[in-house]
Amino acid sequence: MRLVLFDDFQVGVLRGEEVVDVSHLFEDRHAPFPRTFLVRAIARFDALRPKIEAAVAGGRGRPLSACRRLPPLLHPSKVLAAPVNYKKHQAEMSAANTIHELGFFLKAPSSIIGPGDTIRLPFRERRTDHEVELAVVIGREATCVKAADALDCVFAYTILVDVTVRGGEDRSTRKSFDTFTPIGPALVTRDEIPDPQDLRMRLWLNGELKQDASTQDMIEGVAGLIQHASAIMTLLPGDILSTGTPEGVSPLKPGDVVDVEIERVGRMRLNVAAGWD
Ligand code: MN
Numbered sequence: 001m002r003l004v005l006f007d008d009f010q011v012g013v014l015r016g017e018e019v020v021d022v023s024h025l026f027e028d029r030h031a032p033f034p035r036t037f038l039v040r041a042i043a044r045f046d047a048l049r050p051k052i053e054a055a056v057a058g059g060r061g062r063p064l065s066a067c068r069r070l071p072p073l074l075h076p077s078k079v080l081a082a083p084v085n086y087k088k089h090q091a092e093m094s095a096a097n098t099i100h101e102l103g104f105f106l107k108a109p110s111s112i113i114g115p116g117d118t119i120r121l122p123f124r125e126r127r128t129d130h131e132v133e134l135a136v137v138i139g140r141e142a143t144c145v146k147a148a149d150a151l152d153c154v155f156a157y158t159i160l161v162d163v164t165v166r167g168g169e170d171r172s173t174r175k176s177f178d179t180f181t182p183i184g185p186a187l188v189t190r191d192e193i194p195d196p197q198d199l200r201m202r203l204w205l206n207g208e209l210k211q212d213a214s215t216q217d218m219i220e221g222v223a224g225l226i227q228h229a230s231a232i233m234t235l236l237p238g239d240i241l242s243t244g245t246p247e248g249v250s251p252l253k254p255g256d257v258v259d260v261e262i263e264r265v266g267r268m269r270l271n272v273a274a275g276w277d
Pocket of ligand 1 (some may be wrong): 081083131133162166244245
């Protein structure tokens with residue numbers, strides 16, 4: 001199942017190029033800010049899923065192209081991410097250490113944007129890079145999970161672009177500017193991705209292929225990352241865990257168009273603009 005948010009916080013399920021509106025099953029979606037209704041729905045999704053499936057089976061679709069897309073998830077309690085989790089990216093960054101020595105960093109959930117949105121570059125004079133990554137959305141509370149059980153904690157997969165200012169500040173500063181965490185195009189539930197370690201991921205900058213790798217090349221796989229992260233902090237439904245970028249990162253400039261695709265997960269386009277005007 002591919003879940004999206006669109007228009008006025010409608011919840012949709014993708015059916016090919018159409019979206020079926022299932023918002024009526026999310027009674028609290030107009031609760032006041034912050035809009036955490038989808039996080040709550042993820043926590044009780046086992047009960048919700050048959051109702052959604054029935055609504056999709058009998059529902060009328062409308063063209064996805066006629067919808068205003070929103071990020072498929074808002075206000076997770078945290079966005080956790082792995083630095084240096086691909087060997088060739090470690091080499092291109094001349095990084096001495098990997099995820100095993102560095103641990104995780106946090107990105108501000110307020111930096112989330114969605115498909116078709118615009119990344120705003122904060123500095124004219126500093127390098128800001130794209131990093132395409134496979135991200136996991138957690139489905140259940142998870143503390144000290146063993147790797148063998150870790151994939152049971154996954155609710156869905158999505159694409160995450162970990163936009164990053166290069167420099168000396170702490171990662172959580174350099175990666176948390178507003179608009180620095182595009183996610184989407186959908187939350188693709190775990191049952192649609194039999195093996196998260198066998199997915200081709202690509203990023204094009206203005207049509208030029210810049211990143212092209214497989215999730216096979218991760219130093220620590222999804223299950224190991226969940227084990228490691230859940231031993232540090234309890235993972236909560238809706239939390240996002242990003243798994244690191246492969247080689248091929250490069251700087252963004254105003255006017256750029258970024259296309260990202262991960263096999264079985266989807267494809268989306270992002271724009272880039274100056275944020276200093
Ligand atoms: Mn990254």
